[in-house]
Amino acid sequence: MRARGVGGAEESRERLFRLGAAALTDPELLCVVWSSGPRAPGAWAVAGALLSEGGGLKGLVQQEPLALSLRPGVGPVRAAQALAALELGRRSQRARERRPRLRTPKEIAAYLAPVLGALRREVFHVLCFNARNVLVHDARVAEGTMNTCPVDPREVFAAALTSRATSIVLAHNHPSGDPEPSVQDLGLTRHLVAGAQLLNIKVLDHVVMGDGGYVSMLERGLMPDEAQEKRRAWSANGGGG
Structure with a gap:
């Protein structure tokens, strides 16, 4: 042989x-x-x-x-x-449905894993949902380096408005493998939530993907105080739509 x-x-x-x-x-x-x-x-x-x-x-x-x-x-x-x-x-490995209904942070992380896993650069996505929590658009709005990804709020909200989204989930990856949100991540989230309120768009969560794991700012209680209880209800009720 x-x-x-x-x-x-x-x-x-x-x-x-x-x-x-x-x-x-x-x-x-x-x-x-x-x-x-x-x-x-x-x-x-x-x-x-x-x-x-x-x-x-x-x-x-x-x-x-x-x-x-x-x-x-x-x-x-x-x-x-x-x-x-x-x-x-x-x-x-991506969801077979073209417009999946993603109702919890866990489902969102499972959807994102094949998209954001093993990338060498940070990228930033905006997941746009209709009133029934059906994903109508997944937009990559920024690409950065190994440890930073400048995000233009105009690109974030352009994706939401173009798809007529009623709510969005922010998402990005950490090429280091550690999904813990940074101080900059928290500051950006507050900034985007404030802007979304002016447009009557709900920011449901910000999910950070790492090496085989994720952190949901919603689950961690790290989302800005405004409408925090409403977002928790969305997660607990499996979407609530």
């Missing part, structure tokens, strides 16, 4: 058809992705080194395309193939 990996992509592809994709190791799956024919020279060695040195699949999905393409044995074609495959996997 040949040692695992000696056959490269061809052997991995045979195992996939015989046992299913779930039976393949991460390097084997990369070999299959990289193979456009019966042979992919050096694919196994390159895949193994890339995953072991880069922190596995999580580290790979955080790679910048150009930086990944410069890794030995990778190149622009393999970099694009790997990142495209990982993005397809991420998208497959």
Whole structure:
């Protein structure tokens, strides 16, 4: 019998058809992705080194395309193939409904996890809801760096007004993995809640996503005092719409 990996992509592809994709190791799956024919020279060695040195699949999905393409044995074609495959996997985890009804912070976090997980930069989303707590628009209104993301209130409220939302949930990620809200996060939330009141839009929550976890400012009691009890009722009643 040949040692695992000696056959490269061809052997991995045979195992996939015989046992299913779930039976393949991460390097084997990369070999299959990289193979456009019966042979992919050096694919196994390159895949193994890339995953072991880069922190596995999580580290790979955080790679910048150009930086990944410069890794030995990778190149622009393999970099694009790997990142495209990982993005397809991420998208497959998203809610199947085009307009899901998200009624609790836990449901919102589950919806956001495939969207905001494993990103290298902070991004800021506005989830726009109608009166029945159906998500009518998910807008990414800002992108930042590893530890900051400047947010323009005009972009936040433009997304809400365009979708005719009656309420919104603010959301962003912490690439560090720690979802604890910062002082800046709390200040921004107060600022946006005050602006939303002038437009008669309810800010239900601000959810901060981390590495496998989240913090809901609503659940923590960190939302501004105005209408705090009304928001708690929304969460406790599963949306209340």
